[in-house]
Amino acid sequence: MKRQIEYKFRVRELMARAGMRNSRDLVDPLRDRGITLSESQIYRLVSQDPDRIAFQVLAALCDIFAVEASDMFTYTSVDVKTKRDRAAVGQGTDVPLLEAYRPVRARIRRPEDD
Template sequence: MRKQMGFRWNLRRLMADRDMFQTTDLVPKLAEYGIHLSREQVYRLVTQNPQRLSMDTLAALCGILQCTPADLIKVVEVRMQVAKPAASGESATSAVAPPSRRTHVRRPEGL
């Protein structure tokens, strides 16, 4: 077993704890902190694990939700299974696949 670190993004849960159920609720609150994101960007920030996040945005979220970065980001250990090399001499690595997400494609009206 090989150890790899990952994280759990708790923004949606923290918003719900504060009776904020719409991602659009964050747009004006972030703007008060000088963070101007589109509705789509805020939606992705709430619903997906961010791979990059500016410190200004993190600080604004902490201010809005009255929390700390540790409340927003929970570091977790991800266990990776490393397979032994195949008999033919090829090396094979097997990792636990992340859970898949269902994708919805929305087309603009009139097309």
């Protein structure tokens, strides 16, 4: 069975706890730790859940907020039902294969040809 994983990046919440109101407030602390990102990149990092993140950026954010990496995001995983391909014929034991049946060619005759 497949599992679907959903996650929530909690940078906005950690910023609020630290008294940071704007994504620009992260520019200087990140630069102090050797991470140079543009304001738009930091805004996307704060406002959206990133698909991928550099380990250096994650470590810098953990250092800025004094939290562990597990505190930076929450996740849930759920079992997902997979759809089975529907087939007109079962496993082959219930009904013979349709390919085995061939139509009989029809012959049309005139009554006088009999």
